[in-house]
Amino acid sequence: MEEFIQIAKKVADEIEKKIKGENPTKFGEEICIGADGTPTQYIDKVAEDVALEIIGKRGNVLSEEIGFIDNGRKHTFVIDPIDGTRNAIHGVPFYGISVAVGKKSTEDVLYGIVKNIPTGDIYEGYKGKGAFLNGKRIEVSKDFSDPIFCLVLGESGNERTWKLANMKSIRALGAAALEMCLVASGAIHAYFMGKESLRVTDIAASCLIVREAGGEVYNANGEILNVPFDLDARSSVVAVASPHLLEVLL
Numbered sequence: 487m488e489e490f491i492q493i494a495k496k497v498a499d500e501i502e503k504k505i506k507g508e509n510p511t512k513f514g515e516e517i518c519i520g521a522d523g524t525p526t527q528y529i530d531k532v533a534e535d536v537a538l539e540i541i542g543k544r545g546n547v548l549s550e551e552i553g554f555i556d557n558g559r560k561h562t563f564v565i566d567p568i569d570g571t572r573n574a575i576h577g578v579p580f581y582g583i584s585v586a587v588g589k590k591s592t593e594d595v596l597y598g599i600v601k602n603i604p605t606g607d608i609y610e611g612y613k614g615k616g617a618f619l620n621g622k623r624i625e626v627s628k629d630f631s632d633p634i635f636c637l638v639l640g641e642s643g644n645e646r647t648w649k650l651a652n653m654k655s656i657r658a659l660g661a662a663a664l665e666m667c668l669v670a671s672g673a674i675h676a677y678f679m680g681k682e683s684l685r686v687t688d689i690a691a692s693c694l695i696v697r698e699a700g701g702e703v704y705n706a707n708g709e710i711l712n713v714p715f716d717l718d719a720r721s722s723v724v725a726v727a728s729p730h731l732l733e734v735l736l
């Protein structure tokens with residue numbers, strides 16, 4: 487497993503370096519159509535190419551733009567080369583990289599890393615061994631006196647989200663993996679995506695990080711989330727510091 491962890495870390499580091507060396511005005515250029523049928527932007531493509539080159543044939547790859555590459559391996563790297571592409575394109579400093587290593591679904595992910603490119607912060611989850619921010623152990627918040635919830639608003643919201651939007655402290659930050667990591671580190675108390683629109687590439691690493699930090703991840707029906715390594719599967723996501731928050735959110 488150690489080899490896979492080193493590869494995943496290298497992918498995150500090298501994508502960060504590549505993106506920091508690029509001209510941001512090029513980030514939003516549409517250069518091809520991705521595996522999901524939507525246009526691939528320059529920033530996503532250059533980031534994904536870095537990942538593919540580093541991984542080579544040392545594992546299978548499931549990535550946002552290219553889809554599934556079967557290299558006949560037991561383990562698959564599940565990658566969102568850029569989490570929060572729109573933030574990156576517009577210069578909102580909240581976007582990152584997400585890499586997870588597992589076999590078939592989020593349930594069997596053994597390692598996950600999410601790196602915030604503008605800050606350099608590194609969130610990691612090791613199955614059964616905890617979650618870390620820049621190498622220091624993190625835990626979800628246990629203080630619910632002034633909870634902060636990150637909601638996915640705009641076109642990805644629904645009736646439930648609009649109701650929650652009236653609560654006291656709401657944020658909408660536009661990068662799913664990083665927002666879930668904020669639940670893990672105790673910065674916020676919940677992340678809520680009410681619509682079934684997130685893919686496994688968006689959440690594979692951060693699901694493990696939240697759980698290893700003592701939180702839990704559900705779908706909007708309140709079921710514990712387990713998403714197969716399949717880009718066609720779309721999911722709602724409710725990541726919480728404590729299950730009791732489901733009573734408020736669902």
Ligand SMILES: [Mg+2]
Nearest residue numbers: 550566568569
């Ligand atoms: Mg992405």
